[in-house]
Amino acid sequence: MSRESAAPSAMPTLEDVARAAGVSRATVSRVVNGIRNVDPAIQQAVRDAVAATGYTPNRAARSLVTRRAETIALVVSGAGDASEEEQNAFASGVFADPFFGRVTAGVVGYLRPRSMHPVLMFAETSAARAQVVSYLRQGSADGALIVSTHAEDPLPGMIAAAGLPAVLFARPAEAVPISYVDLAHQDGAALAADHLLARGCRRPVTIAGPQDVPAGRQRLAGFQESMSRQGHPSVPVAEGGFTLHSGAEAMARLLAEHPDLDGVFAANDLMAQGACQVLREHGRQVPADVAVVGFDDSSVAAACRPPLTTVRQPVEEMAAEMARLLQERIEHPGREVTSVVFQPRLVVRESA
Amino acid sequence: MSRESAAPSAMPTLEDVARAAGVSRATVSRVVNGIRNVDPAIQQAVRDAVAATGYTPNRAARSLVTRRAETIALVVSGAGDASEEEQNAFASGVFADPFFGRVTAGVVGYLRPRSMHPVLMFAETSAARAQVVSYLRQGSADGALIVSTHAEDPLPGMIAAAGLPAVLFARPAEAVPISYVDLAHQDGAALAADHLLARGCRRPVTIAGPQDVPAGRQRLAGFQESMSRQGHPSVPVAEGGFTLHSGAEAMARLLAEHPDLDGVFAANDLMAQGACQVLREHGRQVPADVAVVGFDDSSVAAACRPPLTTVRQPVEEMAAEMARLLQERIEHPGREVTSVVFQPRLVVRESA
DNA sequence: TTGAAAGCGCTAACAG
DNA sequence: CTGTTAGCGCTTTCAA
Numbered sequence: 001m002s003r004e005s006a007a008p009s010a011m012p013t014l015e016d017v018a019r020a021a022g023v024s025r026a027t028v029s030r031v032v033n034g035i036r037n038v039d040p041a042i043q044q045a046v047r048d049a050v051a052a053t054g055y056t057p058n059r060a061a062r063s064l065v066t067r068r069a070e071t072i073a074l075v076v077s078g079a080g081d082a083s084e085e086e087q088n089a090f091a092s093g094v095f096a097d098p099f100f101g102r103v104t105a106g107v108v109g110y111l112r113p114r115s116m117h118p119v120l121m122f123a124e125t126s127a128a129r130a131q132v133v134s135y136l137r138q139g140s141a142d143g144a145l146i147v148s149t150h151a152e153d154p155l156p157g158m159i160a161a162a163g164l165p166a167v168l169f170a171r172p173a174e175a176v177p178i179s180y181v182d183l184a185h186q187d188g189a190a191l192a193a194d195h196l197l198a199r200g201c202r203r204p205v206t207i208a209g210p211q212d213v214p215a216g217r218q219r220l221a222g223f224q225e226s227m228s229r230q231g232h233p234s235v236p237v238a239e240g241g242f243t244l245h246s247g248a249e250a251m252a253r254l255l256a257e258h259p260d261l262d263g264v265f266a267a268n269d270l271m272a273q274g275a276c277q278v279l280r281e282h283g284r285q286v287p288a289d290v291a292v293v294g295f296d297d298s299s300v301a302a303a304c305r306p307p308l309t310t311v312r313q314p315v316e317e318m319a320a321e322m323a324r325l326l327q328e329r330i331e332h333p334g335r336e337v338t339s340v341v342f343q344p345r346l347v348v349r350e351s352a
Numbered sequence: 353m354s355r356e357s358a359a360p361s362a363m364p365t366l367e368d369v370a371r372a373a374g375v376s377r378a379t380v381s382r383v384v385n386g387i388r389n390v391d392p393a394i395q396q397a398v399r400d401a402v403a404a405t406g407y408t409p410n411r412a413a414r415s416l417v418t419r420r421a422e423t424i425a426l427v428v429s430g431a432g433d434a435s436e437e438e439q440n441a442f443a444s445g446v447f448a449d450p451f452f453g454r455v456t457a458g459v460v461g462y463l464r465p466r467s468m469h470p471v472l473m474f475a476e477t478s479a480a481r482a483q484v485v486s487y488l489r490q491g492s493a494d495g496a497l498i499v500s501t502h503a504e505d506p507l508p509g510m511i512a513a514a515g516l517p518a519v520l521f522a523r524p525a526e527a528v529p530i531s532y533v534d535l536a537h538q539d540g541a542a543l544a545a546d547h548l549l550a551r552g553c554r555r556p557v558t559i560a561g562p563q564d565v566p567a568g569r570q571r572l573a574g575f576q577e578s579m580s581r582q583g584h585p586s587v588p589v590a591e592g593g594f595t596l597h598s599g600a601e602a603m604a605r606l607l608a609e610h611p612d613l614d615g616v617f618a619a620n621d622l623m624a625q626g627a628c629q630v631l632r633e634h635g636r637q638v639p640a641d642v643a644v645v646g647f648d649d650s651s652v653a654a655a656c657r658p659p660l661t662t663v664r665q666p667v668e669e670m671a672a673e674m675a676r677l678l679q680e681r682i683e684h685p686g687r688e689v690t691s692v693v694f695q696p697r698l699v700v701r702e703s704a
Numbered sequence: 705t706t707g708a709a710a711g712c713g714c715t716a717a718c719a720g
Numbered sequence: 721c722t723g724t725t726a727g728c729g730c731t732t733t734c735a736a
Contacts, residue, residue, distance in 0.1 A: 011489070013729055024707045029731060037705060059490040060415035061729035064712045069412070071471070071492075087464075091457035092450075092668065096651045101447020108474060109440045115483065117471045119423070122460060131467065137363075138411040140423075244655050277657050299448040303596050305629050316444065365713055376723045381715060389721055413713035416728045 012053040021049035032057060063139070071119055072326060073141040074107055075132055076100060077148045077155045078124030090124045094149075097242070097270065098298040099315060103147055103169065106319025114327075118145070129155050136164045142330045145322050148172070151212050165333065167326040169318065170215060179325045179337040181318045185215050186222030188311040188344030192265045192293040193226035195309065195346055201263030201291055205236040207250040207275060209267035216242070219267045219295060236261070240271045247271025251278040262290055263352070269294035269301045272308055276351065291352035307349035318342055364405040373401035384409060415491070422468055424678060425493040426459055427484055428452060429500045429507045430476030442476045446501075449594070449622065450650040451667060455499055455521065458671025466679075470497070481507050488516045494682045497674050500524070503564055517685065519678040521670065522567060531677045531689040533670045537567050538574030540663040540696030544617045544645040545578035547661065547698055553615030553643055557588040559602040559627060561619035568594070571619045571647060588613070592623045599623025603630040614642055615704070621646035621653045624660055628703065643704035659701035670694055 014025045014032075021028065023042060030038050031046040032055075038046075049055075063069050076094050094100050107118055119141055123129045132155065136144060143165030146155060151173035159166045160176045168180035196204050206223050209216025220237065227235050236258050238250035247266055251274060254261060266272035272294030276286050284290045286306055294301055297312035321340055329335065366377045366384075373380065375394060382390050383398045384407075390398075401407075415421050428446050446452050459470055471493055475481045484507065488496060495517030498507060503525035511518045512528045520532035548556050558575050561568025572589065579587050588610050590602035599618055603626060606613060618624035624646030628638050636642045638658055646653055649664035673692055681687065 011491075014731095015729080025730080026707060026709095026732080027705090030706090033731085039705065042706085056486060056489040058416070058729050059492045060412045060421070061712090062731075063412035064410070064416055064714090064729080065731045067712080073469075074472070088457055088461045088668065091460050092454050092651070095447055095453020095456060096450055098444075098448055101453075102444050104447060104472065105440055105443035108443050108472065112439075112474070112480070112483075117425075117473050117487070119469045120426070120456065120460065120472050121469050122464070128464070131464075134408060135469070137408040139363075140411045281657070299444070305633070316440065366715095367713080377714080378716085378724080379722060382722090385715085391721065394722085410713050413728090414715075416713080416730090417715045419728080 011058070012055045013058070014055075016053050017046065017049045017055045020053055021045045067139065068330075069139055069142050070116055071141045072111070072116065072323070072330075073121050073132065073135060073144040074104065074118035075121040075123050075144050075146050075155070077122075077129070077132075077146055077153050078150055081125045087122070087124060087128075091122050094122070098300060099296065100147070102298065102315035103319045106316035107145060107323050109316065110320040110323040123155055124149075126154075129158060133158055133162055133164070137162065143167075143326045145169070145319075145326055149213075151214055165326060165329045167322045167329065169322060171339070173214060177337055179329060180339045181322050181325070182339065182341050183215075183313050183318070184341055184343055185218035186225070188295060188313070189219040189222030189265070189267075190226035191311050191344060191346045192295065193223050193230070195348070195352060196263040196265060196291055196293060197227075197230055197232075199263075199287075199291060199352060203258065203261045204232060204263040204265065205238070205254045205258055205261045207247055207254070207264060207266040207271050208237050208239045209242050209271075211239060213242075216267060223265055240267070240274075242268050242270060244270045244274040247274030248278045249274075251275035255279070255282055255284075263292075264290060265293045265295075267295050269296045269298045269304070269308055269310055272310070272351070273300050273304045276304060276306070276308075287350065287352050293352045297347050301347070301349070304351070306351050309349045309352040310347050311344045312347045313344055314342055363410070364407045365410070366407075368405050369398065369401045369407045372405055373397045419491070420682075421491055421494050423493045424463070424468065424470055424675070424682075425473050425484065425487060425496040426456065426470035427473040427475050427496050427498050427507070429474075429481070429484075429498055429505050430502055433477045439474070439476060439480070443474050446474070450652060451648065452499070454650065454667035455671040458668035459497060459675050461668065462672040462675040475507055476501075478506075481510060485510055485514055485516070489514065495519075495678045497521070497671075497678055501565075503566055517678060517681045519674045519681065521674060523691070525566060529689055531681060532691045533674050533677065534691065534693050535567075535665050535670070536693055536695055537570035538577070540647060540665070541571040541574030541617070541619075542578035543696065543698045544647065544663050545575050545582070547700070547704060548615040548617060548643055548645060549579075549582055549584075551615075551639075551643060551704060555610065555613045556584060556615040556617065557590070557606045557610055557613045559599055559606070559616060559618040559623050560589050560591045561594050561623075563591060565594075568619060575617050592619070592626075594620050594622060596622045596626040599626030600630045601626075603627035607631070607634055607636075615644075616642060617645045617647075619647050621648045621650045621656070621660055621662055624662065624703070625652050625656045628656060628658070628660075639702065639704050645704045649699050653699070653701070656703070658703050661701045661704040662699050663696045664699045665696055666694055 147169040208220040240246035240250040294308040294310035301308040301310045499521040560572040592598035592602040646660040646662035653660040653662045
């Protein structure tokens, strides 16, 4: 038999439990919600009745009166307006970067112990962005955790304008009254510069991230500044797009123009991995001939050959903090927005 | 000013719109839900009122009466009972495999045009599994899309026993009255075997997936069977765990025991990539000295050096089909469970 | 400490 | 074609 019993229609309600326990709905509600001032004996009776009936509170009914969905949205946002095909590519592409998996893990790590689960949304088109706003306005979620992939992302502004609770990963390009968590990217890049120089690099180059993304700009600035302060005022730069492929291409360009380079700082691990591949294909040993430092300490850093020396961005902790900030904001809508900036640290492996 | 206006308390209701339009709640409800039989003039008046008031239907209220959450759960399930630390590792580890990103993309691709969004849940401990069941029983989601990482996963059984709508990715180890989508793994592995032999391999070996996972077992069986039929009754096997690292280790073992090998079939791309790394480190050229075929056609296949010849598993389409089957099941609970098996195909790149 | 009663915002008969 | 009327299942004053 592959026919299932129609369980849903038989779902017991508070009323059923109340009848079974010989008390009122209100009393059952109280013990279910752990409110004191209920006679221990009755409390036990209710608990038995709950077990006997297999009662589970109906979330919609509860939300209707509490005005809380007990759900938050995790939205991966982009800019622009992609075609439907590009949309799907966006969704798979996003997870090709281990970064988002870490964000997810951090968010779930915080939410789950609190019996909450994130609703996953992508917002790379104006229609999708409108869907996100409407989702929140419907009360389907109490707030949003937003991870933008572009600086000109209009979503934070839309959310702020609608007065909806949200927290961003990374400070937005233009000031918006929304809390965010971020990393001291410049400090991290400086760490990379210092390490490269300390191990004796004479001709450093860098594969920068996209310069229309704050993190990309800041990492480059931090690297250049530290280098410049230490006698390397103009380090060759090739811009990549935070992908493995773009990192490989950038490395090839750099190699062509500066064959004598002996150290490279890639603005993320994926590009560092691409750089390592190209370096090897050009017969350069890493780190013997060329030292490579990445950024993020994502899963590819350890998997890369050789394992990548990199700047650690504590994504999971940052994501958890984001969730915490959001919850705080949902509970206390009046409070000032507060942001948290994490400090990176260098993780030395074999590539430099 | 960083204080936001308290929008939520002022959310307009159907009543407000009705008053503004000079009609009844029911009429407003009708036009909002696109039900015919409403005078065009009134329809317009209502639409204007909706726009004027900025009305958005309250999801909880609607769910309460329709008994539909319009939400589905996407659960990544495991077996066993991990510690809290392992739990977080599970969550990040899951997304380290591009497979899950593709599943997510496929699911979202189907759901989004229907204004639905998945709630992401991990279920690798008994407590987490209980949370999933309770989440569904609460009516927080209308059904579940389950992707198991282990064969002994008890979740499908629990879901089936509770009579909750669900669809699985991959056929469960023991029969459970739940629909599933799956791939003809054996056929795919046979494709790989044929290709290896066709290009002249004389001493093939294989890096199998974990043998406690059906897909792992089936891919090995399909490969062996096809090989055996073509004169290679006992191909050397090393078992891996579907991770890059395990693939590298398996390759090293195989290389040590069978230095003359000239072709390897890895049961997934990640392991194939690990194999390529080890092969290169041992001075073997791919594909000149050793041909390598992977499985999945995940994002790493194209990124690998050299690009991987692999067996394509149309994960996105399978995931979308899963969502479709679930929706069907939610709408027609009485119907028989139906499953769909997809056919793999070979994607030839450079590694073989 | 407990119960009665009033909704939360919406949909869905059922009349008209 | 439109309005009236019941609730959906739950929380929460307010009395008792």
